[in-house]
Amino acid sequence: MTYAFRTSSAIMALGFGMFGLAPAALAQTVVDFTVAEYSSKTGPYFQEVASAFEAANPDIKINIQVVPWDTLLQRLTTDVAGGTAPDISIIGTRWLLDFADQGVAEPIDSYLTPEFKGTFIDTFMNPGIIDGKIMGLPVAASARAMMVNMDLYDAAGAAPPTTWDELYEASKKIAALPDTFAFGLQGKEIETDAYFYYSLWTHGGDILNADGTSGLNSPAAIESATLYKTMIDEGLTQPSPTNYNREDVFNLFKQGKVGTIFTFPMLVPQIKEEAPNLRYQILPFPEAGAKATYGVTDTLMMFADSDAKEAAWKFIEFAYGDANREKFDVGEGFLPVTKNVAALPYFNEDPDVAGFAAGLPYAKFAPVIANWEEIADVTVRTMQQIYLGEVTPEEGLAAAAAEVNKIRGL
């Protein structure tokens, strides 16, 4: 290679850089999009959507950051505090109020056309409305349900329960089987409180009373906590629930050692992959006076200080196309948030999905209130104290209700 050739190629490269690529790069709007990692499929999926969008809109570049759920809130907090917030992000809907209160979230009413708005299922739109303004779009939804191991129920000669009394009686029979636990009770870490709400709601109680005070010391709450404690004491749950987080309980179920658990749709693909021979059934929560399920949504939020709102919104509309949504919901095991996807045969005929979707008409959502994380933590701590026998359900729940009211300033 001669000296002259090298020089000329360097000049050529410079030339390409200046006249070929640089102008395009200068005109490009960059949209930073923080994506919560639901599974190993999440990152590649959004990357694919972004590539398709960029091909159609060469002037916009979508910059995707995949962040695990455990660190997402902390990450966004430090990003906002440091002035480097993304343009759009997936967040837990329970955080939305804090984001809206602090003026971090951008109301999207002015961007949302009536046609686009009409594609969403209203139930899932509602949690994103704060003070009459739409602060975000539902991006993922799930409802919870009861999952039973039919082999264990058959072996014990019990029928899948529809009421708490039936669950209790069936659990006694299943617990008598060797090396088997009747009821998987979660006792630590994320959503330990949700496991209690399932029981609280189906006993007719609620997290907050109509006047906004804590509903934790209602008769329904005491009854449901007492029932869990009784089941622990009588050996109907796995021993020492306070050592079992959500995944631990689900793992016991996958191993075929637990008769009944309360779970989310995302467990179905896991079971199909890891325990294909497990004979399970998805059923509504047992009742004791009320029907309920826990509806959980995640929100796609736009940041108020974004400088690429138009481009970001264009991408959002693209990403909510039916084909994209179908791929996302099916791949991650979510319930559809848009009407067109909900009408697809898969979501109505597949017994697993239909089993979870059945609860949607009476789904309850976590209240959109300030300091929700702290209130949930009070509930978790109280449930752990009750499970460990450190306090009675009456004492524990009364103290918890007082503490929640104090946090709420009531």
Add this chain to the structure above:
Amino acid sequence: MAKKAHISIPMLMVLPSLLLATGIIGYPILDLAWTSMQEVSRFGKLQGFVGWENFAEVFGDPLFYASLWRTGIWTGAVVAGTLLISMPVAMILNDDFYGRGLARVLVMLPWSISLTMTAVVWRWALNGRSGLLNATLMQMGVINEPIEWLAEASTAFTVEILVGILVSIPFTTTILLGGLSSMPQDAYEAAVVDGATGWHQFRYITLPLMKPFINIAIVLNVIYVFNSLPIIWVMTEGGPANGTDILVTYLYKLAFRFGQLGKASAISLIMFGVLLVFTLLYVVLLSRNEADAAPEDEVKGHDE
């Protein structure tokens, strides 16, 4: 005039590094102190001066006192346990035996693994149903039923302290080993001639000469352990029912889960104060003892 210049030249020479140190250490603390007296939004925006309100809230919080008390137990137990084990380990490793190099490497090896990873591995090992520890104990016939180590605060905290000791041993052994290898051999030879037993040698030669190294090991370990988040956070997140929360884990929850940055700043300032007082007290005690005992010929190492 001449005398003044004499003083100011060394002063001028240390001034740049002094300023740098003050800037790096002092600024964050001042910022922290300022933040602790503000109402702070979840996103770190200061919302107005509130004086001592954050501190009042901290001191009115029963979980703070429980965590403070537990931090004391945690720090004391881990540091004491570490020293009690590291001393004999260091002495054994200081003796000349076949395979000493390998043994030294093996003792140091855990140091190269991140604390978080060690904690994750222990969390798995301690799992009630599928954990390695229960499986081993059951096979050996020590226990019949699996024990749920992390289900109750008392066992969980004990296990966490033991893991804390385990991960502190390599560092402490290294310090002590450094001390032992610089020890004058003639003192031992003289003692043997005079008929001293092994215990006498340890008690009257090794221990006094090792004092500066033990002291630095205590101070550094107290600072590390007092502030150590990963073990407890990974294994129990301070649970069940806040039963294994120490100040750092409680602080972490307040700051990053509940978004109470003002209260969290107040706690971290209190933690800084506790450590500062401890270190100052310790240094004062040390220098007083040294003034009484051996004035010269001290082995260096405690002047940090």
